[in-house]
Amino acid sequence: MVIELFKFKVAPDLGEDFIQKDAQIWTTAPVESPRFIGKEVWISPNDYTEVILIIRWVTLEQWKAIPQVDLQIIEDKFIKALRESYPIVDSAKYQVRKFPYL
Numbered sequence: 348m349v350i351e352l353f354k355f356k357v358a359p360d361l362g363e364d365f366i367q368k369d370a371q372i373w374t375t376a377p378v379e380s381p382r383f384i385g386k387e388v389w390i391s392p393n394d395y396t397e398v399i400l401i402i403r404w405v406t407l408e409q410w411k412a413i414p415q416v417d418l419q420i421i422e423d424k425f426i427k428a429l430r431e432s433y434p435i436v437d438s439a440k441y442q443v444r445k446f447p448y449l
Contacts (some may be wrong), residue, residue: 348384348403348406349404349405349410350402350403350404350407350440351400351401351402351439351441352399352401352440353399354437354438355395355433355434355435356433356436357396357397357433362398364386365398365433368443369400369425372421372424372428373425376437380446381405382404382409383402383407384402384404386401387400387401388400401421407442
């Protein structure tokens with residue numbers, strides 16, 4: 348499994364709208380794909396302007412196989428719905444490795 352992490356800074360009064368639009372636009376797009384496992388939205392209880400998205404994919408190859416043009420269409424729709432762009436403050440990808448129990 349591969350996990351991608353995205354951190355955004357969102358105005359406190361727009362955080363809920365950001366999360367709802369993300370669910371409607373970004374989360375629904377990959378749900379039909381067998382390469383998509385799931386997604387979580389993390390909100391810091393100490394900083395409501397921080398929104399972290401955790402997305403799980405079957406493999407890195409399957410995640411990266413999504414055509415860039417498809418991602419741009421979804422991004423354009425998201426920006427239009429929010430009426431502004433929220434840049435990614437931080438991002439990372441992780442490979443999940445399972446170790447046998449001793």
